[in-house]
Amino acid sequence: MTDAQPTWPEAESARYRAAGHWQGITFGARLRQAGTAHAERVAVVDGDRRWTYAELDAEADRVAAGLRGLGIGRGDRVVVQLPNRAEFVLVWFGLQRLGAVPVHAMPGHRRREIGHLVRLSGAVACVVPDRHARFDHRELMREVRAELGPGGSLRHVVVVGDPGPYEDVVAFDALRANGTDPAGLDTGPGDPDPGALALLLLSGGTTGLPKLIPRTHDDYAYNARACADVCALDTRTVYLAVLPLGFNFTFACPGVLGTLMAGGTVVIAPDPSPQTAFTLVEREGVTLTSLTPPLVPHWTEEAASGSWDLDSLAVVQVGGARLTEDHARSLGPALGARVQQVFGMAEGLINLTRLDDPDDLVHTTQGRPASPDDEVLVVDAGGRPVPDGTPGELLTRGPYTLRGYYRAEAHNRTAFTPDGYYRSGDVVRRLPSGHLVVVGRIKDQINRGGEKIPAAEVEEQLLTHPAITAAALVGVPDERWGERSVAFVVCPGVAPGTREVAAHVRTCGLAGHKAPDEIVQVPVLPLTAVGKVDKAALARAYAR
Numbered sequence: 001m002t003d004a005q006p007t008w009p010e011a012e013s014a015r016y017r018a019a020g021h022w023q024g025i026t027f028g029a030r031l032r033q034a035g036t037a038h039a040e041r042v043a044v045v046d047g048d049r050r051w052t053y054a055e056l057d058a059e060a061d062r063v064a065a066g067l068r069g070l071g072i073g074r075g076d077r078v079v080v081q082l083p084n085r086a087e088f089v090l091v092w093f094g095l096q097r098l099g100a101v102p103v104h105a106m107p108g109h110r111r112r113e114i115g116h117l118v119r120l121s122g123a124v125a126c127v128v129p130d131r132h133a134r135f136d137h138r139e140l141m142r143e144v145r146a147e148l149g150p151g152g153s154l155r156h157v158v159v160v161g162d163p164g165p166y167e168d169v170v171a172f173d174a175l176r177a178n179g180t181d182p183a184g185l186d187t188g189p190g191d192p193d194p195g196a197l198a199l200l201l202l203s204g205g206t207t208g209l210p211k212l213i214p215r216t217h218d219d220y221a222y223n224a225r226a227c228a229d230v231c232a233l234d235t236r237t238v239y240l241a242v243l244p245l246g247f248n249f250t251f252a253c254p255g256v257l258g259t260l261m262a263g264g265t266v267v268i269a270p271d272p273s274p275q276t277a278f279t280l281v282e283r284e285g286v287t288l289t290s291l292t293p294p295l296v297p298h299w300t301e302e303a304a305s306g307s308w309d310l311d312s313l314a315v316v317q318v319g320g321a322r323l324t325e326d327h328a329r330s331l332g333p334a335l336g337a338r339v340q341q342v343f344g345m346a347e348g349l350i351n352l353t354r355l356d357d358p359d360d361l362v363h364t365t366q367g368r369p370a371s372p373d374d375e376v377l378v379v380d381a382g383g384r385p386v387p388d389g390t391p392g393e394l395l396t397r398g399p400y401t402l403r404g405y406y407r408a409e410a411h412n413r414t415a416f417t418p419d420g421y422y423r424s425g426d427v428v429r430r431l432p433s434g435h436l437v438v439v440g441r442i443k444d445q446i447n448r449g450g451e452k453i454p455a456a457e458v459e460e461q462l463l464t465h466p467a468i469t470a471a472a473l474v475g476v477p478d479e480r481w482g483e484r485s486v487a488f489v490v491c492p493g494v495a496p497g498t499r500e501v502a503a504h505v506r507t508c509g510l511a512g513h514k515a516p517d518e519i520v521q522v523p524v525l526p527l528t529a530v531g532k533v534d535k536a537a538l539a540r541a542y543a544r
């Protein structure tokens with residue numbers, strides 16, 4: 001991997017290759033093969049637009065040629081912030097064809113997150129929509145560039161849609177027009193190394209600011225294939241992408257990549273409402289989709305209206321946050337589909353319940369590892385393995401779990417054990433069957449219905465409010481989101497209200513979902529014996 005990233009030891013790599021997990025094929029080459037093997041099959045559907053595999057392959061060439069015309073090439077990082085539109089997939093494979101590295105951003109990310117991603121990755125370009133959800137991303141990019149200042153890595157902004165009035169913004173259509181020139185189809189030097197960096201995912205944050213997760217062609221393709229095998233995908237699979245495409249769950253568990261690697265069809269939903277989704281299920285014969293828990297009651301209720309034909313839908317995955325047993329039990333019968341719980345992480349390890357697991361396991365556990373070579377340890381505070389059934393921290397290593405965050409040497413020394421296990425920060429119980437039950441978390445993060453809120457990132461901004469002298473963001477139980485965020489603040493005067501703090505957080509350039517749901521003023525923040533803010537005590541006091 002580039003940049004002297006920590007990577008798998010040679011013995012492990014050899015084992016993963018020998019087992020057939022790592023196949024030595026880049027994503028660019030995979031699409032080339034699929035473009036022939038499945039040429040006339042439909043690969044991607046977005047509204048009235050559809051691309052066969054041959055067309056997707058040709059489009060990747062055109063996008064690659066256009067990007068190359070901008071000087072983007074092998075190893076360059078490019079932040080991709082696109083909503084659920086086919087262009088996400090076209091740009092992603094265009095970048096793969098160049099050996100360039102997409103950095104997955106979420107549509108809701110704002111100045112701070114995008115700026116952080118650009119700085120941390122050293123990105124040379126950002127790909128954004130013109131507008132999305134009544135928000136102007138060209139304007140956002142103007143702010144990001146102003147904040148980054150001159151002399152940084154960022155050279156280009158590529159806009160899908162109307163490029164608007166700004167200079168040095170390139171329209172996606174212009175890239176395509178560029179690429180239709182046969183001379184422009186030169187996508188550069190041969191295929192990159194399948195062991196090289198293929199993409200960067202954003203971590204939810206364990207401590208401090210969010211980190212970047214390096215994923216290689218070999219490991220990420222295996223991530224998708226291992227999940228595809230568990231879900232028994234084949235050429236008849238029609239996957240509906242309901243959650244954001246940039247989310248690892250939607251993209252590769254098995255999601256978009258798993259479906260395309262199996263020769264199936266990916267249908268893109270512009271929003272996660274059951275009405276939008278069920279219309280697409282009926283029209284396209286969707287067989288598989290994935291949801292986060294807050295969507296489950298809405299989908300269950302709409303399906304129960306009886307006005308939809310959901311016969312084609314065979315499997316519905318739910319993951320990203322803890323699903324309640326009640327919701328797990330009601331979802332399957334309502335949709336007439338098999339439920340699958342998925343407990344995964346952008347860092348690697350994906351756990352899934354199996355399609356033939358007894359109902360009880362499906363309803364009460366978060367599944368077991370996708371690969372036979374995933375190694376899982378459940379340990380106590382001293383790092384000693386605990387017996388099955390006892391809660392402990394989940395440590396993991398394996399053929400698609402990172403060995404170190406991107407350019408984060410200091411953090412890597414504590415985020416991994418000396419023998420390469422990733423400390424997930426999740427507290428789990430393991431059953432004798434290998435199934436895991438997520439019972440808690442020791443990382444400083446709030447999981448709001450699957451959307452991760454790194455507490456430190458928000459606290460840093462709360463402290464820039466003139467009325468706040470100390471702040472701690474804590475997760476508390478919530479009926480709708482599973483968890484919501486409460487900011488405990490110390491203020492010499494009157495504490496600002498929730499609305500004002502939300503406006504402040506937005507002005508600071510953070511994504512809207514990171515604004516605290518509630519503000520609680522306290523005289524002081526309680527401290528633990530070692531002098532850290534005692535968030536458990538705050539949560540307990542709040543519960544009372």
Ligand code: OOB
Pocket residue numbers: 203204248249253318319320321322323341342343344345346347350366424426438441447450452
């Ligand atoms: C998925 O990935 P991330 O990176 O956004 O978040 C990972 C964290 C896990 O460490 C865990 O704390 C939590 O999200 N989580 C769950 C869960 N699935 C994820 N907690 C309880 N129950 C679950 N089913 O969220 C992600 C990535 C790939 C597939 C599915 C989810």
